[in-house]
Amino acid sequence: MNIKSRNVWRARIVFVSLLAFTACSSTGDTDEGADAEQNGAGSGATNTATSSPDSGGGQLTQEEIRAQSALRQTVFYFEFDIAEFKPADRDTLAYHARDLAANPNKRIRLEGHADERGTREYNLALGERRANGILNYLIVNGAARSQIEMVSYGEERPAQSGQMESAYSSNRRVEIVAR
Amino acid sequence: MNIRAFLVLTCLWSAFAQAELSIQITQGVDNPIPIAIVPFAWEGDGVLSEDVDQIVMDDLQQVGEFRALSPGNMLSLPNEEREVFFRDWRVLAQDYLLVGKINRAPGSQLVQVQYEFFDINRELKLAGEILTGSVTQLRDIGHEISNVVFELVTGTRGAFTTQILYIVSEQSTAGQTVFRLEKADYDGQRAQVLLESNEPIMSPSWSPNGEDIAYVSFETSLPRIYTQNIATGQRRQITNYPNINSSPVWSPDGTRLAMVLSKDGSPDIYVQDLLNNELIRVTDHPAIDTEPAWSKDGQSIVFMSDRTGQPQIYQMEVGASSFNVERLTYDCFQCMKGQFLPDGVNMVHVRRETRQSPNYQIAVLNIETLRVITLTNTSLDESPSVAPNGSMIMYATKFGGRGVLDAVSIDGRVKFRLPSLNGDVREPAWSPFFN
Numbered sequence: 001m002n003i004k005s006r007n008v009w010r011a012r013i014v015f016v017s018l019l020a021f022t023a024c025s026s027t028g029d030t031d032e033g034a035d036a037e038q039n040g041a042g043s044g045a046t047n048t049a050t051s052s053p054d055s056g057g058g059q060l061t062q063e064e065i066r067a068q069s070a071l072r073q074t075v076f077y078f079e080f081d082i083a084e085f086k087p088a089d090r091d092t093l094a095y096h097a098r099d100l101a102a103n104p105n106k107r108i109r110l111e112g113h114a115d116e117r118g119t120r121e122y123n124l125a126l127g128e129r130r131a132n133g134i135l136n137y138l139i140v141n142g143a144a145r146s147q148i149e150m151v152s153y154g155e156e157r158p159a160q161s162g163q164m165e166s167a168y169s170s171n172r173r174v175e176i177v178a179r
Numbered sequence: 180m181n182i183r184a185f186l187v188l189t190c191l192w193s194a195f196a197q198a199e200l201s202i203q204i205t206q207g208v209d210n211p212i213p214i215a216i217v218p219f220a221w222e223g224d225g226v227l228s229e230d231v232d233q234i235v236m237d238d239l240q241q242v243g244e245f246r247a248l249s250p251g252n253m254l255s256l257p258n259e260e261r262e263v264f265f266r267d268w269r270v271l272a273q274d275y276l277l278v279g280k281i282n283r284a285p286g287s288q289l290v291q292v293q294y295e296f297f298d299i300n301r302e303l304k305l306a307g308e309i310l311t312g313s314v315t316q317l318r319d320i321g322h323e324i325s326n327v328v329f330e331l332v333t334g335t336r337g338a339f340t341t342q343i344l345y346i347v348s349e350q351s352t353a354g355q356t357v358f359r360l361e362k363a364d365y366d367g368q369r370a371q372v373l374l375e376s377n378e379p380i381m382s383p384s385w386s387p388n389g390e391d392i393a394y395v396s397f398e399t400s401l402p403r404i405y406t407q408n409i410a411t412g413q414r415r416q417i418t419n420y421p422n423i424n425s426s427p428v429w430s431p432d433g434t435r436l437a438m439v440l441s442k443d444g445s446p447d448i449y450v451q452d453l454l455n456n457e458l459i460r461v462t463d464h465p466a467i468d469t470e471p472a473w474s475k476d477g478q479s480i481v482f483m484s485d486r487t488g489q490p491q492i493y494q495m496e497v498g499a500s501s502f503n504v505e506r507l508t509y510d511c512f513q514c515m516k517g518q519f520l521p522d523g524v525n526m527v528h529v530r531r532e533t534r535q536s537p538n539y540q541i542a543v544l545n546i547e548t549l550r551v552i553t554l555t556n557t558s559l560d561e562s563p564s565v566a567p568n569g570s571m572i573m574y575a576t577k578f579g580g581r582g583v584l585d586a587v588s589i590d591g592r593v594k595f596r597l598p599s600l601n602g603d604v605r606e607p608a609w610s611p612f613f614n
C-alpha cells in the first residue's frame with residue numbers, strides 16, 4: 001500500500017476514510033484492542049457524529065457522555081508504513097475537533113511517532129505525515145490551526161521497546177497532548 | 180608524524196563517559212596476513228597505563244586483514260633491530276614483524292616510544308621512528324603506529340586515529356529516557372559526552388575538517404539544527420523553521436549545510452550557507468524528501484524520496500530545476516540513506532529488498548555497473564557511515580534487543596562490533612581524517 005503524498009492526502013481527505021475501510025480491514029493485535037476499546041466507547045455514535053451535539057435536550061446527556069468518552073482517547077494507532085489514521089478513529093477525532101472549536105483557548109500538541117523499522121529520518125518524516133493527517137482532519141472539523149502545535153518524534157520516543165509486532169504497533173501512533 | 184595534533188586532541192578528553200564500548204571481531208578474512216607484534220619493553224619505573232603493542236594488535240586484527248602471533252609462541256622477544264633474527268620469524272611463517280620499546284624522555288614527564296617494522300621475507304626494515312608524548316597519549320601513539328603498519332602493508336591510509344560520533348539513549352534511575360551525543364575513538368575507547376538531554380538528539384555529522392559537528396536536538400521540544408565546536412564546546416542554533424528541521428550534512432568545502440525542512444508543507448532538501456545564512460531550496464515535491472548526502476565535488480546531493488510511493492534514492496544538482504532529478508535505485512522495494520564512498524562510484528545505502536520481508540540491510544550499489552553487494556545479514560541495520568579511507572562502514576543494528584554499532588569491510592568479508600555496556604547506541608558518524 002503506497003503512502004499518499006500530503007497533497008494527495010489533502011485533496012482526498014473526505015474519501016480516505018471510506019477507502020481505508022476496505023483497505024485496512026486487518027489490524028495487529030494491539031490495534032485490535034485499541035479499536036475494540038474505541039468502538040465500545042463510541043458505539044452507536046457513527047450516525048450521530050455529524051449532528052450537532054446541542055440539538056436535542058433529551059440526547060444531550062448521552063451525547064455528553066459520548067463526547068467525554070471520546071476525548072479520553074488521546075492515542076491513535078497506525079498500520080505499518082501507513083500514514084492515514086484508521087477509519088474507526090474518525091468519530092473520536094471529530095469530537096476532539098469540536099471540543100477545540102467550542103474552547104478557543106484550548107491548545108493541544110500533536111505528537112507523531114513511527115516504529116523503528118526503516119531509517120530514522122524517514123520515520124521522522126512519517127511521524128509528521130501521520131500527525132499532519134490528524135491535524136488536517138481536526139481543522140476540517142472546526143479546530144483552529146493556531147490551537148494546534150505539531151511535532152514528529154519519528155522512532156525516537158517509543159511507547160514500548162522491543163522487536164516484536166506488539167511493540168511496533170503500539171509505537172506507530174499520534175498522541176494528542178494538552179498544552 | 181604529527182604528535183602535536185595528538186597533544187591538542189588529547190587535552191580535550193577531560194570527561195570520559197562511563198559507557199565505554201569495546202570491540203568484538205565477529206567475522207574475519209580467510210587468509211589474514213601473519214604479523215608478529217613483540218611486546219614492547221618498558222624501561223622506566225612503575226607500570227604504564229596503556230599497552231601500546233596490544234593497541235596495535237587490536238587495531239590490526241579488528242579490521243580483519245591481519246592475524247597476530249601470540250607472544251607465547253615467539254622464539255625470541257626482540258625490542259630493537261640488533262636483536263632481530265629473521266630466521267626466528269620465518270620458521271613461524273610470519274610475514275611482518277613489529278618491535279619496540281618505551282622510555283621516559285630525559286628530564287620530563289613525557290615518554291618516548293621507539294618502534295621498528297620489518298618485512299621478514301625481504302629481511303628489510305620498512306619503518307622506524309621515535310614518537311614522544313605524555314602517558315595519556317600512549318593510545319594515540321599506538322594508533323599512529325597502526326596507521327604506519329597498515330599503510331605499508333595494504334597501501335591504504337590507516338584510519339586508526341579517527342573518531343566516531345554516536346547517540347546513546349538510556350533509561351535513568353528515575354525512569355526517564357536520557358539522550359547523549361558522544362564522541363569516541365574509532366574503536367569506542369575514550370568516549371566523551373558532548374551533549375546530554377532529556378529530549379531526543381539525532382543525526383550527528385562532522386564538518387570536513389573534523390573541528391565542528393552538527394546535529395538535531397529536541398531540547399526546545401521541537402527538532403532544531405545546532406552546530407558545536409569540539410574544542411571550545413561552543414554551540415550555535417542554525418535553524419528555527421516550523422516543523423521538521425533535520426539531517427544536517429556539511430558540504431565538502433565546509434561552507435554550507437544540507438538539511439531537511441518541512442516548513443513548506445512536506446520534507447524537502449535545502450542548503451543553508453553558514454556564513455550569510457542564505458537558504459536555497461533543492462527539492463520541491465509534496466512527497467517526503469530526506470537523508471541528503473553530498474557528492475564528492477559538492478555540486479549535487481543524493482537524497483531519499485518516496486515520490487513514487489516507496490523510498491528510493493535520487494540525485495540532483497544544487498540549484499537545478501526540481502524536474503532535473505535522476506533516480507539511482509530501482510531494484511529494491513525500499514532503498515534509503517544513500518551516501519557515496521570516496522571513489523564516487525559506489526554508493527552505500529540501506530536496503531529493503533521486498534515488501535513481504537521488512538528486513539533492512541546495508542548494501543553497496545555501483546552506479547556504473549549497477550552491481551549490488553549486500554554487506555549485512557541482520558534485519559534492522561541503518562545509519563551507515565563510511566571510514567575516511569573507504570575501507571570500512573560502521574552502522575547501527577540490534578543485538579540482544581539493544582542498539583549496537585557494527586562495522587563491516589567494504590567487501591563484506593570482515594565485521595567487528597562495538598557493544599555498549601549501557602543503553603541503546605545508534606547513528607554512528609565516522610570522522611574525516613584529522614590532518
